[in-house]
Amino acid sequence: ETGVTQTPRHLVMGMTNKKSLKCEQHLGHNAMYWYKQSAKKPLELMFVYSLEERVENNSVPSRFSPECPNSSHLFLHLHTLQPEDSALYLCASSTLAGGGSYEQYFGPGTRLTVT
Amino acid sequence: TQLLEQSPQFLSIQEGENLTVYCNSSSVFSSLQWYRQEPGEGPVLLVTVVTGGEVKKLKRLTFQFGDARKDSSLHITAAQPGDTGLYLCAGAKAAGNKLTFGGGTRVLVKP
Numbered sequence: 001e002t003g004v005t006q007t008p009r010h011l012v013m014g015m016t017n018k019k020s021l022k023c024e025q026h027l028g029h030n031a032m033y034w035y036k037q038s039a040k041k042p043l044e045l046m047f048v049y050s051l052e053e054r055v056e057n058n059s060v061p062s063r064f065s066p067e068c069p070n071s072s073h074l075f076l077h078l079h080t081l082q083p084e085d086s087a088l089y090l091c092a093s094s095t096l097a098g099g100g101s102y103e104q105y106f107g108p109g110t111r112l113t114v115t
Numbered sequence: 116t117q118l119l120e121q122s123p124q125f126l127s128i129q130e131g132e133n134l135t136v137y138c139n140s141s142s143v144f145s146s147l148q149w150y151r152q153e154p155g156e157g158p159v160l161l162v163t164v165v166t167g168g169e170v171k172k173l174k175r176l177t178f179q180f181g182d183a184r185k186d187s188s189l190h191i192t193a194a195q196p197g198d199t200g201l202y203l204c205a206g207a208k209a210a211g212n213k214l215t216f217g218g219g220t221r222v223l224v225k226p
Binding site: 002004006041042043045048056090092102103104105106107108109111 | 146207
């Protein structure tokens, strides 16, 4: 238990569906992240939120839409996905502490399959 | 091109053997972290190293940060099946709170 929860743990959706992934952190952190983890590829950073403001969008297609309503919650809204979007989607959180030691704490992930 | 290269990509050993995983870069990082990820779960932070030349021990795991803060290694002594997993290194630059992840080393410890 890392203090970061994600729901659902598994999701199967068709290409025309709309769904949302949810992440909640109980660590008092003020930065949250979405990552995509595909087989045989390094973790890909998708979005970064700092103090509820999006500070990074790593050229992610618009069919992925993040939302951070407060410092404890992060959503990833999905619509008209492609089969190649099937992956493990990981949420993480951290403090904004200085000193270069930005430890991130991950949730268990949502295994997404697009059919 | 990956900023952080991990080697080997896969390692299979018998219980009781030792192993070392390497994480190399041409870039300097202000800190480097090691995570272990088990199937179906998210990465779990093992350690953070900050100072060049630093060595940290966590039971049978020894982590070292290179003097120039460009590389790191993870050594496991007398590996056990519970050490099986994907080991990831991640580096942080001085500015911003982004982490750059290596490709990972998959370790299998057979009983």
